[in-house]
Amino acid sequence: MRRLALSAALVLSACGAPPEVSKSAPPTLVVDPLPGMKSFATAEMPATRRGNAELARDFLELSFSMESGRALPVFTRFEGPITVALTGAAPATAQVDLARLLARMRAEARLDVRQVNGPASITIEFVPRDEMRRLVPAAACFVVPRLSSFAEYRATRHKAQVDWTTLTVRERVAIFVPSDTSPQEVRDCLHEEMAQAMGPLNDLYRLSDSVFNDDNFHTVLTGFDMLMLRATYAPELRSGMTREEVARVLPGVLARINPRGEPVGVAAPMPTPRAWVDAIEQSLGPGSSLNRRRASALKALRIARAEGWRDSRLGFSYFALARLSLADEIEVAVTGFAEAARIYRSLPEGEIHAAHIDMQMAAFALSSGQAAEALELCDRAIPVVRRSENAALLATLLMIRSEALGLEGRSSDARAARLDSLGWARYGFGPDAEVRARMSEIAVLTPPGNRG
Structure with missing residues (x-):
């Protein structure tokens, strides 16, 4: 499931909570009406660069364990063509984003999947967020087996019927997504939950290039994810196979579908202790004080x-x-971000993680009046974020860039960056009030009296 508390760190809380826009926002922030929503063009993500021996280990760990650590006794998938249906009050953007996702799945993962209007293998139901939270408080969206509606889930959520470990083959799966959230959150839910509805059920924190990771740095399916899905539906595999049976045929599957991965090999990854996972989830989850989370x-x-x-x-x-x-604890925050950035930049697939940190550091630079440093950080991160299709992060970087340009007296460039940011913000943050609140939060970072 996609966890609310682990969303990708668009925080900036060191610089104060956003004020009421009508009282505190500088005059330059008045843009009425807001420009139209922007969206990303269809693009194929780069193929994974991992070797097949490593990919095989990842596939087995993803496919034979749950996020909770429970083992799955057999391999399961849909057998035959997969159909998908939307129900409930689906936002206008959901249909477009679902069509893009299904097109990518057909092209990159070679999946036999299509959308239908009637009963389907996978039913995506849109439900008001508050109604979802009453049953599953920690999830932004989630997926369950053997169901086709939220009403069914309400009646069976404590029964073995919705226990993935009791499956031998997938026939019906339901995905529940909030109907009253931002377009980006809807899209992100579609990507993550569709991937788990059709493929691996586990998440691994050591995967830096995947949505099968609760750190949520990646918001759309990556090349690694598409390869995992393609392997899941390889003709050599079938539902009901044991881990040992899958392990025997998997090297041949990967050699066939990923020839560039031969004969690259790496040392087996060090296991992740459950104590570390528990500590991370407690630190970023809801329901605890800041001191306990820290x-x-x-x-x-x-x-x-x-x-x-x-x-x-x-x-x-x-x-x-x-x-x-x-x-x-600003010094601790800056040191932590700097160490995290150093580590992520050393990893082949760490550029989007580093871009998140660049955003935080650009905010610090802006708040201290260092316009040139803020611009350098933004300009380094923006191309990476565009490629990863994270509109919320892109909008935030463009807003910071606009403020930094204003500090340098480049008013026309600042306005152009601001207008660019707003189109992405409408997709990333949703309602106009949320967009304006984000603008105001960024604007108050600029030192008083320094605005260009």
């Missing part, structure tokens, strides 16, 4: 160091601690 982040960082990790898990440990230190 203590959990520190525990996760201690475990990561003790394990000797140098991968994305260590980077995310620093990142989590930095996020939780923004409000009152």
Whole structure:
């Protein structure tokens, strides 16, 4: 499931909560009406660069375990063509984003999947967020087996019927998505939950190039994810196979569908202790005080160091601690972000993670009046974020860039960047009030009296 608390760190809370726009926003922020919503053009994500031995290990771990750590006794998938239907109060953007996703799945993963109007293999129902939270408070969206409606889920949520470990083949799956959230959150839910409805059910924090990772840095399916889905539906596999049976045929599957991955091999990844996962989830989850969450982040960082990790898990440990230190431990936050950025930049697939940190550091630079540094950070991150199709992060970077240009007295460039940001913000943040609140939050970072 896509977890609310682990969304990708668009926080900026070190610089204060956003004021009421009508009272505090500078005059330059008045844009009425807002420009039209922008969206990303259809694009194919780069293929994974991993070797097949590594991919095989990842596939087995993703396909034979749940996020909770419970083992799945057999391999399951849909057998035959897969159909998808939308029900409920689907937002206008959902149909477009679903069509793009299905087109990518057909082209990149070679899946036999199409949308229908009637009963379907996968039913995506749009439900008011508050109604979803009453049953599953920590999830932005989620997927369950053997159902086709939220009413069915309400009646069966505590029964074995919705237990993935009891499946031998997938026939019906339901995905529940909030009907009253931003277009980007809807799209992100479609990508993550469709991938798990059709393919692997696990998430692994060590995967830096995948949506099968609860750090949520990636918002759309990557080349790695499409390869995992393609392998899932390889003719050599079938529902009901054991882990050992899948492991025997998987090398041949990967050699056929990913010839560039031969004969590359890497050392087996170090296992992730459950204690680290629990500490990370406690640090970023709801329901605890800031001090308790920060203590959990520190525990996760201690475990990561003790394990000797140098991968994305260590980077995310620093990142989590930095996020939780923004409000009152600025030096800890800056040091944590810097360490996380150093680690992510050393990884082949770490550029989007580093771009998130560049946004935070650009905000710090802007708040201290360092316009040139803020612009450099934004200009480095923006191309990466465009490629990863994260409109909320892109809009935030463009807003910071606009303020930095204003500090340098480049008023026309500042206005152009601001207008560009608003089209993306409408997709990334949704309602006009949310867009204006984000504008105001960025605007108050600019030191008083320094606006161009």
